Amino acid sequence: MQIPLDYYRILGIPMAASDEQLRQAYSDRIVGLPRREYSSEAIASRKKFIEEAYVILSDPKERKEYDRVYLTHAYTPEKTGDSSVAVEERAMDSKTDLKSRTLGIDISQDELIGALLLLQELGEYEQVLKLGRPYLVNKNGKVVGNLGESSRAAQLTPEQTAQRPDVVLTVALACLELGREQWQQSHYENAAVSLETGLELLSNEELFQSVQAEIEADLHRLRPYRILELLALPMEKTAERQQGLRLLQEALDQRSGIDGTGLDKSGLNVDDFLRFIQQLRHYLTVAEQHKLFEQESKRPSAVATYLAVYALIARGFTQRQPALIRQAKQMLIQLGKRQDVHLEQSLCALLLGQTQEATRALELSQEYEALAFIRENSQDSPDLLPGLCLYGENWLQNELFPHFRDLKNQPASLKEYFADTQVQAYLEALPRENHQSAPQSQPNHQNHQSNHNSNVVYRSFNNHRQTPPGYSQNTTADAVSKPTNGVTPINETPTPAAPLPTAERFKNRAGAANNPARMTTTGIPTETNSHRRRKGSNIPNPQGAAGGTTRIPRQRRRTTPSNLQKRNRFILLTLGSLSGLLVLWLLVGAGVGLLQNIFFREPALQGEQLNIQINQPVIDIPDPNSQTAVDSGTLTKSSAEQIVNTWLSTKKTALGPNHEIESLNNILVGTSLASWQIVARQDKANNRYRTFEHNVNVESVDTSENQAAIEAIVTEQANFYENGQVNERKSYNETLRVRYMVVKIDGNWRIKDMSVVNKVS
Template sequence: MELPIDHFRLLGVSPSADAEEVLRFFQLRLNRIPHPGFTPEVIAQRSELLRLSADLLCDKDLREDYESALLNGAVGLDLSFNREVAGLILLWEGGVADEAFKLARKALQPPQTPALGSGREADLALIGALACRDAAIQEQELRRYASAAELLEEGIQLLQRMGKLPEQRKIIERDLEVLLPYRILDLLSRDLSDEKSHEEGLNLLDSLVLKRGGLEGDNLSNSSIELSQREFELFFQQIRNFLTAQEQIDLFLHWQRRGSPDAGFLGALALVASGFHWRKPEFLQKAKKQLKALNQQGFDSMPLLGCIDLLLADVQQAGVRFKSSPDKGLQDWLNAYPGEELAALCHYCRNWLLRDVLPGFRDIEIDTVDLEAWFADRDVQEYVEQIERRGAFGIARAGFSLFSGLSSDKTNDSINSLENDSTLSNVDEIEKDSEKNNKYLGSPEEELSDEKTFLENLVQLLKWRPFYIEIAKPRIKIPENNFFKATLALFLLLFSGTFTALILYRNNPTEDNISESFKEPSEKIVSKKTDINLNIKQQDQTKLEKRYNTLTNKSPSKDEVQQLIEAWLSGKAGILSGVNNLDLSNVARPSLVKIVLEQREKDIALGERQIIYANIKSLEIEEQTEKRISVKAVLNYKDQRVNSSDQIISETTIPSLKLKYVLGREKNIWQLLDFSSST
């Protein structure tokens, strides 16, 4: 056998050690027995090998020849068969534990298998066990935990096969158990292309959690080698970052079926995260059912269910959920938004998604939560419309002010009848019993004639205002027998486009025009003809472009930031008013521009356009870095929706509209990335 070690390392001396130092180390090694379990024969052979090395290094001529051979590339020491085990002991003592374990394991396999019960067999088994543990420790120090675990498993298998050293085997098994969390972390943190390692890590994680009695740790034995519950929670937080959303969904629901309620809760959050990020609203519906099924004492699910209801466009039910929460702090927080309940719900939902739901997934990276983009997504719109057609949700019951400019007695009578009618059944009851829903819908054949005129009037009277102020308006309740057609008509407007422009902030008129527009008496606001100059179409693209140049300053001033936002408001207002060929690519990111263009296309299909007046009253920079700027702004805001005859269909006035804008810098150009309601 050739040992991969030289005489210096075998004795444990430096290559510069003189003869006196060599002899001193030789004596120390003779007196220090490596382990009491070795046979006297192998200890004697070890002493002989140490003496031969010391003699060589103390002889000047022999040492010079040996050092010359080392310089010429000679490595390793050749040993006779009867000294192999002693050589493996010295190799292990010299710090080459991995190689010592491999050679010992090889020597115990055919055709080299020693005689059963012989001293050689016992010594090889012991050196294999000792070298296995030390090699694993060396791998752990290099953070190669999976490799360390594999060495320990091989050592256990070796001792089981030999039927030797049960105490050593227990020690190695204990080491392997202590190593398990680190091994899982090592395997799961590898690239996803390493499917074998990832799958092994998932299986080990599953076994660990089930052995502990779920995420709650119900089966802990208080053993010193087990992770405490606090340690496990910290470990699991790290692990989640290396698991995809779908992997977490599968694991959590699997653990819930095995009796872990905490896993059921986390599974619901994973469903929400996956559904929101990948625009799969059906996942939110599953999460909703999951949360309802949880029965944990002291757990308040109302705010979470309310957020899901809001994302599924059931604003009224979301409000009911929040108000049903026993959390006094939450109620105080909601009361801090007088007249702006929907703004509070959206603010809470956005923060909930950003802080509690979306973090902790390998395949989800998000800095902001764009609710507008969520509601503008076609898949989301189609899914919510399907639910609406089944009678599952009632956006028309959300408390929005849906009617304006009412002049005919017939219309007033219709609204009065709506206000006096009974409310609809609870949403959850409708979800559970589809047959029960049908009694609210009535016979389509019988209703069609009577409802036709009502629906035609409803479509003409429906309007959409900035979503965060409408909750303060008086509620209009849709009667039971009109529920299907009324909500369907509402979705034809809301989810075919108006959700894609939830907040309309545009155009920057002069101060005189702004003050004049806000001082108009109510009689003028509801009139079908307007005295305001609505001929924004006459503004050409050249004038709008002159208001703003591309912002490339690495650290823009407050005025420059305001100019960029004003350019966005002005350009957006121009597009929605009918100005063609406006280019906002240097002002805002493509997704925001696309939403505006899609909204304009829908307005064209309806034969309408929007007149927007927006003037920045104040602006405050909250945060500014080289790549991101966050600002709060207060706007004078007014919008009008007019038909092809310039008749005002709907109108909204907000003297102090509070918004938050986020700007980003890419390729040395600052652009608007996102905006949302502010407090």
């Protein structure tokens, strides 16, 4: 068969190379050997080609004639499909004129491995596959010729059989290198096909276990890239996207979940894999995320549970299935034992029409930015519902929906959600909140109250629903048409004839509550009327802080004039006795003091005396185990540096040998706290710890009212220990520019987020 090679490429020199460069190239090629897995016969065959190229090019006469033919061929259009430049046909007699020689190297079957080795070293991986695979496919010893076309048939000689493992190795290595090239070009699925081809070849031949392990390692590291590439394909590519989901499930099973400690050999630690999951969410639909994360939450996995909650809320809202939102609310109860999810619980209760429960959950939340927004947009309302509704719409559209492939451009309208008949039917079937029961003082309303689950949100967004039979509708016309000063939700521009926006509708509801004669659109009296209850019923606590109820006694004892006189006499007698005892105690105390001054006089002290108490130190003594106090005043570069140093000091203790994980609560909040707690717990569970040395230089501080952004240069030298032994591979010393997002909570600065801007060194 013919091999597309030329002597200059074999030696790795340009055509204009000098004699000295030629000798040096020859020496380097002879000394440089291929991988140790190759046999001595393969190495000898390679050496034979190199020596022949050197012999031709080192002879001035031969080289001159070769250059002429070489240039003629280089600038002559090829008539065949192969554009490679080749050398003269070595099978011809050496005395034959070079002019008559055809370009290309004709080789015998025994010389195939040497030629493949040279092509492999030159990066001609496609040529190696083109020439080597047909040779291996023939199981009966038939030789397959150039370009995969059958040539003369012959039985393989013992020498040819002996070189088969070398050919297998060369083809497999070509697949490996070709896959790496495609990986670098971001053709991840093509790279996987090349790698799997090489692995399958070696596995079928049961050869070279070390090379198989090398290819398998690359496939494991490539898998996250493949998953992203496959899931990002158009939705019409169903089979390919399903393959991506299968690969993702394989990785999750090997890692024992999203936040598991298993090894999938991808090279991603827990934090990296969490970021990977966050990235791939943008390529999954809401239904795909629902199925995936709900299944993963059963491992159990806190992260998967949280993501499943988001998918349930998004799917329940957009597909008008409140049952999914109720399921999300139940899952949040479990999460609430370990982290603050009161804001999400409040939003779920709102979407289920449970307004008082939504308000109570909101009061327990520590999401201060969200609470500030909600309060700001509820200033003219007796409760927080207007702001909560506006926040809910913004949260759904701007924070939740963008994480789902099919919801990125989906608008969020609570009005349309509550106007849906399927939503209305489900909400009315829900058990009613005790504190939101309808009044029972009017007998003709009892049957209305027992059959319907009315709630404020449902009524507020259901202006177009027909009144059920037996209900009165006394809502005045101006309650719909009169504009108010409420906040208008995004994407809604109210007109006098249109239904009012979320916040305005809630303000109208509050105004109606102050008028006992006004009824809601469903005919149920407002909350003001609901306070008129029978004796023995539970009514809301006026303070509202504890959410408790006050019991009204059923009977009260009748008070008569004679009983009143006896009670007054008893009270006067008691007060007189207490007054006499008080006077007697004062007289005795004064007498004792006078005797002490006469018989036990002490030297008089001059000037103003210190107020020193035995149970209180003169100065504050700091707790030696306490964290360094973070400046809670105006944030300057100095105080910002103190915040960063406090975090780095806390990081030392949390990830150090003592694993003081609780110390993270003193400086971190939100997602940063959750992420670092996971890292610290994983280190502790796997008998790992780290030691750090830090140097901090704050570059800039950008502050607002209760939050700030700190940008600092941080040098971190870390030693990573596993089972008491330092792991040099995981240890590092690097300088990074880091941005810290801090927020003031209860007068103290806390870090809510941090990100690496760039690597300095």
